[in-house]
Amino acid sequence: MPRFAANLSMMYAELPFLERFEAAARDGFEAVEFLFPYEHSPQDIATRLQNHGLTQALFNLPPGDWAAGERGMACHPGREAEFAADLDIALTYAQAIGCQRLHAMAGLLPAGVSFEMARGVYVNNLRRAAERCAPLGITLLIEPINTRDMPGYFLNFQQQAHDIVTEAGAPNLKVQMDWYHCQIMEGDICRRLEKHLDGVGHIQIAGVPDRHEPDEGEVHHPFLFDRLDALGYPGFVGCEYRPRAGTSEGLGWLKRYRATRA
Template identity: 60%
Template sequence: MPRFAANLSMLYNEHDFLDRFAAAARDGFKAVEYLFPYAFEAHTLAQRLSDYGLEQVLFNAPPGNWDGGERGLACLPGREEEFREGLLRALDYAGVLGCPRVHVMAGLIPAGAERSALRATYLANLAWAAEQAAPRSVNVLIEPINTRDIPGFFLNRQAEAHAIVAEVGAPNLLVQMDLYHLQIVEGDVTMALRKYLPTGKVGHLQIAGVPMRHEPDLGELNHDYLFSVIDELGFKGWIGCEYRPKGGTSEGLGWLRQNAKPTA
């Protein structure tokens, strides 16, 4: 059965952030992910993980000015120093939290920018990030994101993400495959799973109902079937529940209680 991680940035918003760890544990989750840890001291978060027997499986490196609309720095020429400082900060947090994965957001395409220059910057930054992360046993992840949710995002398609991973060639640079984004941009989700999971280059999966990003049993994807495919393909990683509950988080977990378990 797949292993599910509660995304605490989206789930349990009826609680203050630090109280979401307890809520997730009460519902049986053994792992959590979220967007950013940086509003809290790393040791404060580590204590919450320890208190509730949770594993931290993913968070994002600093994305630039998030509140100002930035969505990552990795592809932006001239922002390399800021990118590096943020990545090192993320790795420090990962060390304290015991987190083996850090997602590096690509960023938005600036008006008038040459895509070739953005791609060259992206590859150079990813190679540097993977090199820094390797001695700490951390995988660096990149994620194709749909341009309906984030217009202008640099990386949108699975094939391009895997081509970039292959070109950089670092063993700890992997793809974060979000089935919600995949369905919106490309569709044919089952065949994408069958194509890419066996490569070993998918480091994390995420799910949400399409099109409204509610629970995975609400929408056009048959997640029960997809979970069976993921099991068949032998994926041993985590599946992040990165959706916006339509109502209360716990009340909306019927899909999980009926069809899967949040434990390993």
């Protein structure tokens, strides 16, 4: 059975952030993920994880000025030093909380920069960052994101991401496959999963098209969960969705799936 991680940036939003760890553990999650931890100390997060028996599955490098619309900078010429410094910050957190997966957001394609130039910067940044992560046992991830939710984002397609990973040539660089983004951009999730599984380092889910619980919409998640088991996927499945109402009240999909596969 897949191992599910609650995304604490979207789930349990009815609670203060540091209280969400206990709520996730109480609901039966064995792991958590979130976008950014940087408003809280590494020790505060590590204490919550330890107290509630949780694994930190994933978090993102600093994204630049999020409030101003920045969504990472890994493909931005001229910001290589900033990207490297932000990686150091993320690694400090990762080591303190025992997290083995970091997501480096590509960023929006900068105005006046060609796709080819941005791609070269991106690959070089990823190669260096993965090299920095490797001795620490950390896998660096990149994620294709749909253009409806994030217009202008550099990385949008599964094959595009895996081609970049191949070019970077780092064994600890993998793709974060979010089925929500994949379905919106290209569909055919099962076959893409089968084709690229060896290069997938993390999976995320949400209902399509509204990004609520994975029990409605276009994607039949129980079928895909079973395929993960059949394929031997070893990682976590991050629940990166916005609950329709209360988070705990919306977990019927998870309870039903676990009951039928017990």
